Amino acid sequence: MTVLVFSALLFVGALAAGLLGSLTGLGGGVILIPLLTLLFKVDIHYAIGASLVSVIATSSGAAAAYVREGISNIRLGMFLEVATTLGAVGGAFLATYLSTSVIAIVFGIVLIVSAVLSFLKQSDNLVTGAGSPLTRVLKLNGSYPGPQGQQAYTVKNVVGGFLMMNVAGVLSGLLGIGSGALKVLAMDNIMRTPFKVSTTTSNFMIGVTAAASAGIYLRRGYIDPGLSMPVMLGVLTGAFAGSRIMTKARVSSLKLVFALVILLLAVEMIFNGIHHNI
Numbered sequence: 001m002t003v004l005v006f007s008a009l010l011f012v013g014a015l016a017a018g019l020l021g022s023l024t025g026l027g028g029g030v031i032l033i034p035l036l037t038l039l040f041k042v043d044i045h046y047a048i049g050a051s052l053v054s055v056i057a058t059s060s061g062a063a064a065a066y067v068r069e070g071i072s073n074i075r076l077g078m079f080l081e082v083a084t085t086l087g088a089v090g091g092a093f094l095a096t097y098l099s100t101s102v103i104a105i106v107f108g109i110v111l112i113v114s115a116v117l118s119f120l121k122q123s124d125n126l127v128t129g130a131g132s133p134l135t136r137v138l139k140l141n142g143s144y145p146g147p148q149g150q151q152a153y154t155v156k157n158v159v160g161g162f163l164m165m166n167v168a169g170v171l172s173g174l175l176g177i178g179s180g181a182l183k184v185l186a187m188d189n190i191m192r193t194p195f196k197v198s199t200t201t202s203n204f205m206i207g208v209t210a211a212a213s214a215g216i217y218l219r220r221g222y223i224d225p226g227l228s229m230p231v232m233l234g235v236l237t238g239a240f241a242g243s244r245i246m247t248k249a250r251v252s253s254l255k256l257v258f259a260l261v262i263l264l265l266a267v268e269m270i271f272n273g274i275h276h277n278i
Contacts, residue, residue: 003226010040010227011234014054018238021058023246024184024199024258032231033107034265038272042227044103048095049223052214054235059207065243066200073142073197076155076187077204080165084183085208087169092213095174096220103174104273110171110182111266115259134158144197153194161191173213184258195255196246203239 001009017031032054036047066072095103131141131154140155155161168182183205187198217223246254 006040007226007230010036010230013039014231014234015238015241018054018058018235019242019245020238020257020261021235022203022239022242023249023254024261031261031265032235034269036227036231037104038268045095045217045222046224046227049214049217050228050231052210052217053223053228054232055210056207056214057232057236058239059203059205059210060236063200063204063207065240066203066246069145069243071144071196071246072200072204073140073155073193074204075138076140076142076191076193077201079138079140080162080183080187081205081208083162083165084169084205087166087171088173088210088213089169089216091170091173092216093173094170096216098174101273101276104269106171106174108266108268108270108273111262111269115263115266131155132158142197144194151194153197154192156192157190161186164190173216199254200246 013035014032017035020031032051033044033047036042036050037044042050063072067074135141135155135158138158140158141153142155143150143152145151164182164186168186171182183202184195184198187193187201188195193201214223
């Protein structure tokens, strides 16, 4: 196929990835890497490089809309970003020494765990109260617009969430996914924030995490402008569309989409990693 057709197909695929990434808090990378490696046969290291660039674009686009709507918890995101950024730098260095098959299998396992946890937990969090002393000192509690107006919530288990975010950062640098899956799970299941707050705050955070490891991939020559440009434009367009849908979407529907998408991709990535097709 011609370069123009290839770029157009990349744009369409990236648009869908950006839409799903924006709605689920995954940042698009979780869709993009399997799309590029399995469908377009791109080397996974170059796919990760393009994904990191698109994740930064998604965070700059969709996250701005979520902040304007008052859904994202900025203080919580900046606090947790300390842990994820440190982990992302270590993960990016580690990725260059592992085979593509190993990276694909680890990627798939992370996604399956995320999908199972999402299926098991269908109800949304709405914990209220003062919270722990650390929560009060850092002023992490917040509120977000709901069907009945502003709904206040309390952030729980700050230390546990911080440690999980460090693991999320390592996986971000290793897999190029912005670690959105683990970030959403950490905030939703450990810190007990509402699902919409978890996904939108994850979108806010992933750009910083991705930027911490993107420089390393750029220095090693894994970011191709011809590949990254249509992918970035597609993801950014999809992310803006997702931000419009998010405020009206039902939480149960968002969780179902989150679980189904990453479960299907996980099975495909593990299969291809075991058979060395990547």
